[in-house]
Amino acid sequence: MSCLWVLILYFNAMKIFTALLLFFVAASESHAEIVVIGNVKNNIQSLNSAQVEDIFMGRTRSLPNGHFVLPVCQSTLRPEFYQKLTTKPIEQINAYWAMLAFRGQISQPIEYPDDNSVLSVINENRDAIGYIDSRHINNSVRVLLRLN
């Protein structure tokens, strides 16, 4: 009988241990949430991930409202942004953009070093689209898509 109790205790302990382990693994792996942002003067309220992918993979030059889009990248978040958006690693994205840019089709989105500089570009340009860490959102921009 006591043997059974020991087993039950053991399994419960294992469950708690596994849960704790999973929690810490998840916590250590959780990256910042990336949000795709646009200018508040733009009438676009949201974009889906296919629309954002078309813009950042250079397949379209325009927003759904027909305006020319000005996509901008945030250098440190760029690998994670493209991984979440396209599931492809940054090496493949770089090779793809080299093909587009060096055959003169479309220019690669300009890269900015941090969230603040992306925020200011978005503020200054009505049709700009960029992405930043969700913790740095402020009221001057509109969140168009959240990438988890």
Next chain:
Amino acid sequence: MIKIKYHVAPFLLSLMPFVSDVAMADNKLSSWSLKGFGTLAATGTDTNKIGFYRDKSQTQDADSGWGITNDSQLGVQIDWKADESLQATVQWIARDHAGNFFEQNLDWAFLRWSIQNDVDIRLGRLGVGVFSLSDYRNISYAYPWIRPPHEFYSTIPYYHIDGADITKKFSIDDGYLSIKLYGGYSYNQLPTQSSGVNNQQSPATGANISYEKGAWQARLGYTYATITSNPPIQDLLTPINSPLFTQYWPDIKQLIPAMTMRGKEYHFGSIGLAYDDGIWLSQMEAAYIASNTLWSPPRSSAYLSIGRRISTVTLYSLLGIAKTFQNDVNVPNPLVPNPTLLAYQRQFSRTLNNNGINEQSVSLGTRWDFYNNMALKAQWSHYWLGAHNGSQQWQQSVSNTTPNTVNVMSVGIDFVF
């Protein structure tokens, strides 16, 4: 990438008065950017009996003494964006190319207007887009192999055209359909079998349609070109027109129309399919080139490549085949079997019947993206050269017969900046 940006640089607008009319109220960025690409690669073969060219715009071939000129190059591109609809681009590449080093290596110099969101017009010097990879053959970083498939791409050593193109994109069923029309004038300096350069001029026009959806991409292309110049064949024409030949070998003049290039035509037709899901990648193209010139006979060519990515390493295989279709040119007999004339007959026959392609190959290679914007590549290619494989894609040796097989090995580093 190095980017130099100016936020509405006032001096720029004063330098370029024509852009001052462009409304810039909505997006305030005008910008310059400087970027580039390059490859440093060593290529060698297992024989000195024949020399290997990436394509026949090159002056140096590779043999068992390894060389770096075959696959190495350095390109620089400057883009100037006036506003969202007007951009200028110049791209120049340092590489081994016959003729004028500056002019022949200027592959792009154009103005691009995006007159609507999905319509682009470009005017100026443009990359030649006959096949899928044609206008980025030098951007080795953008594809898995060390060089574009030899059977398919070495046959067209033309890189640029002065003219215009227009591209219209349609969004269809979660994919994009793109239609491009282009036309212009192509001036290419190509090496000749003897010393000297063939200044080849040809107006060309063409169209291609491509459809991209998910991991798939399909392409259909057609180009028509006429040749408006003649190759440097004076060393053949001078004896033919001499009094000795006129008297003792009048029939030889029948060959002159076949030897000229002016007025001859090319039709390039191709079909391509590519797949890339991030892990597996595959690409194939098939082409038929119709022509009525004996220096570049009609031919078909195709390749198939399959690759698999494992983290930052890509392993790939590549099969290629190219074959020309042309009957041998029959050089008529002289009236008298004079030894000098018979020697000329053998030389004419050799020269006029040395333009075939009969080549197959298998390649295995790897690409390792070992660092940001850099890739290390190694490739082994085994070529089978069949009967009538001539000098179009290889450098033949005067003293040796063409070997049946050649192994070509290459290692290189690609980069973009």
